[in-house]
Amino acid sequence: MAAQSTYTPIATTTYASPGVNYVFSNIPQTYTDLVLVVYGRNTYPTATNAINMYINTTTQSSSNWSQTNLNGTGTGNSASHQTTSTPDYGASTSLPSASATANLFGLAEFHIMNYASTIMTKTVLIRGSYDLNGSGALDLNVANYQSTVAVTSLQIGSGYGYNYAAGTTFTLYGITAA
Amino acid sequence: MANTMTKLGSQTATAQQYGFTFSSIPQTYTDLVLRISARSSYAAVFDGPAIFFNGVTSGYGRRTLGGNGTSNYASSNTSGSYLYLDNSIPAANASANVFGVMTIYIPNYANTSYYKAVNCEAVMETNGSASNITLTAGSWSSTSNITSLTVYSGSGNFVANSEFTLYGIKNS
Numbered sequence: 304m305a306a307q308s309t310y311t312p313i314a315t316t317t318y319a320s321p322g323v324n325y326v327f328s329n330i331p332q333t334y335t336d337l338v339l340v341v342y343g344r345n346t347y348p349t350a351t352n353a354i355n356m357y358i359n360t361t362t363q364s365s366s367n368w369s370q371t372n373l374n375g376t377g378t379g380n381s382a383s384h385q386t387t388s389t390p391d392y393g394a395s396t397s398l399p400s401a402s403a404t405a406n407l408f409g410l411a412e413f414h415i416m417n418y419a420s421t422i423m424t425k426t427v428l429i430r431g432s433y434d435l436n437g438s439g440a441l442d443l444n445v446a447n448y449q450s451t452v453a454v455t456s457l458q459i460g461s462g463y464g465y466n467y468a469a470g471t472t473f474t475l476y477g478i479t480a481a
Numbered sequence: 482m483a484n485t486m487t488k489l490g491s492q493t494a495t496a497q498q499y500g501f502t503f504s505s506i507p508q509t510y511t512d513l514v515l516r517i518s519a520r521s522s523y524a525a526v527f528d529g530p531a532i533f534f535n536g537v538t539s540g541y542g543r544r545t546l547g548g549n550g551t552s553n554y555a556s557s558n559t560s561g562s563y564l565y566l567d568n569s570i571p572a573a574n575a576s577a578n579v580f581g582v583m584t585i586y587i588p589n590y591a592n593t594s595y596y597k598a599v600n601c602e603a604v605m606e607t608n609g610s611a612s613n614i615t616l617t618a619g620s621w622s623s624t625s626n627i628t629s630l631t632v633y634s635g636s637g638n639f640v641a642n643s644e645f646t647l648y649g650i651k652n653s
Binding site: 310311312315340342373374375376377378379380404406407408409410412430432433434435436437438439440441443470472474476 | 485486511512540542543544545546553554555556557559560586588589592594595596598599600602616617618619620622624650651652653
């Protein structure tokens, strides 16, 4: 079967044992968009923990982010918004964590449009979902990083700096528009 | 570097049909993506397709967020027989000729150590009140690798020209 599209893997890693933040560096500037797919679970001792993505930094902190969130739990929905004047957590959603049902992982996807642009600020569409067979959550969020600098590295952090569980996979794809 | 979003198979309804199955799914990809363009014959505005894996009809959970432009709702299932995607395609009482669009993402489908996660986005815009968007987080409490995927239409049949295309994504 012939390849159909331009979902090109740039880099991937799977944690064989619990591991902390992961960084994709030296990102090629030859694609139109980036898609970061995380199949993951955290070790923070609650049912869920945040996954945070930062641009062009290796510290788990960065200013100039804003984010708008639509969240559902299967029993209720909510909306929220963070501006640059409030504490920021990069582009974020959530994944299951240590006290969630065993063996259940969540999916987090970050779509970074026009990442190589030096004119536009960076918009990130975030999808997060996990179902724990009795509870769970899903997010559709949009974040903006108010910087016109081209994206050359991505860091994936977590709430409270806790490790990601063994089996967590981080994959970065490049999407070409032409 | 290779382009790795690869079409594994495509099926189109030539007449009303209740379900479609993709079997013998290759185990050589990282994730699966199923894209659906469909409409149901059910005598209502919406229908809710259901999917299940490997012919197994147990162990499915889901959380759904839906919105129609004026209000939103939430729904869920625990330990269900199918992964039920409620109100996600237009049915017979929706505007004529409108089909809904769904994208179902299944990461790590070939893994045999962990339960399976599913993300589904479904949209239908009917130029009227019977429009809807649903986001669903799903799970299958099984460590079995996914070798087949079946989609049922729900309460009606998929109408002619409903299309189902399965893609594999490889991360290396």
